[in-house]
Amino acid sequence: MTSELSAATFKLADQAALSPAQQQLEQTLLTFIRKHRQQPDTGLFVIHGDAGTGKSAVLAAAFSRLQALSRSEKPNDLQNTTNYLVVNHNEMLKIYKRLAGDDPDLRKKDFQKPTPLINRLTKTDTMADVVFIDEAHLLLTQPDRYNKFTGHNQLTELIKHSRVVVLVFDTRQVLKLKSYWQTSDLAPFLALYPHETFNLDEQFRMNGNADVVNWIDQFTQGNLSPKPVDKQFDFKVFSDGQPMYDLIRQRDHEVSLSRLVATADFPYVVNHGTWYVTAGSLKIPWDKVNLTDDPWALRSETLNEVGSIYTIQGFDLNYAGVVLGPSVGYDAATDTVVVHPERYEDQEAFKNRDDLGNLAPLKAQIIFNSINVLMKRGRYGLYLYAVDPALRQRLLAL
Structure with a gap:
């Protein structure tokens, strides 16, 4: 990627630039995916962290690595998996799609807004292997005619059509009542599905002490x-x-x-x-x-x-x-x-x-x-x- 693009976004870093905590998260995440991809119940992996703690950076790095394994000509346990990264945020989606042009293992179609993906998976009655959700606190928690979402909760619908769901979640970045989430709102999902959580608490964006x-x-x-x-x-x-x-x-x-x-x-x-x-x-x-x-x-x-x-x-x-x-x-x-x-x-x-x-x-x-x-x-x-x-x-x- 260009230095301008790297500097302008959520610091999508290469492996060497990830902190020890971020590298640990990436490894833990891929281990979780391997363990739960072929289980009968959808596996949920939740990443918590405040603004600027590098959630999107490590999510993008892990997704790139997953897609490299999926598209590798060398046989491996994640080869030919169908995976998506979704974000309910137009400007961030643009960044992800631009990054796809700089990474040989990524395609623009890998990155979606939640409603079109939900509607397509529902219509074709198909399952994704892994769905990454950036800014999951922006997912809708009620029907929204303007966005053509007729369900009651976008996370519920994505879980229905995925073998593993990885979500970044920060209740302090909820900005609308129609996507209102509290940390406790995740509890019913975590009670139903096998899950792991990981907390990022180191501030990466701000140089301030x-x-x-x-x-x-x-x-x-x-x-x-x-x-x-x-x-x-x-x-x-x-x-x-x-x-x-x-x-x-x-x-x-x-x-x-x-x-x-x-x-x-x-x-x-x-x-x-x-x-x-x-x-x-x-x-x-x-x-x-x-x-x-x-x-x-x-x-x-x-x-x-x-x-x-x-x-x-x-x-x-x-x-x-x-x-x-x-x-x-x-x-x-x-x-x-x-x-x-x-x-x-x-x-x-x-x-x-x-x-x-x-x-x-x-x-x-x-x-x-x-x-x-x-x-x-x-x-x-x-x-x-x-x-x-x-x-x-x-x-x-x-």
Whole structure:
């Protein structure tokens, strides 16, 4: 793969670049596949890990190795197996398909969105040997007419048509009620099928030390702590969005892959004109619908846009400038970060459900999850601007 592509994505690394924990995971995973591929019950292998812990990197490395064995002319126990990697995320799917062109053992057809694969396997009444699911927390947990999914849970349907299912799962990256997962929601699946779990907890994306990662973790639980200092990670809070954007442009000129991103707090209607994010004196367009095969972060013109959780989730940037919109506020009485779901503009994320009980805490969690996704994009730096004046002043005071 090109150095640009490697730098721009979720660091799909070769075997030598995998950490000891990642290499152990890859070996454990392939051993599990060999053990369960010919068993009567579907085997489930669950990989847990926070944003930036290298889940997609090791998943892609293991899938490439599996396909090399499947397509090898030398007889082996995984030769001629039928395997897929699915992800319910358009921008990540583009990266996987591009990587297929750089790997002789991969084909673009190996990578699918879940609904088309489910529908095809159902129609032909066939079984896949192994299905890898990246970002499994984005799988639908209810029917969705827009996405042509008529079942009730995409994981259930994929298990029906697979001998082994490998899924990457992080409940802190759930971004919509229609794909709402809690860790406990996996329990019924694990109770029914033979399974193993593996936890990745080492931060690979962010060069920041443990204090930086902990600060973000605390923030996304509503807690504020002193701003960490780390010579290897540039962490700045801004009183206005324009100088933050100017610095992002400078960083992009210096090292590339530096972008503005924002919480979904600014109006946007697909294919209806240009919509803007406002951050103090800065007014800049939201990202446009991307009809190209190039992921948003790889296109040079997107330096003049603001990315969303849907264009940046799962990707690496070198520097990320994050605009915290009107839904993210501050409670001086408790000195905590608070969120206001009624100000969140992504109404598709809050599409009502009558099977989840009280939706208020779930909506708040989705907003905090989106902040976690955005704040953990940058390898070398995080820049923040808060639209809410009280939160902005409190952040500057830190």
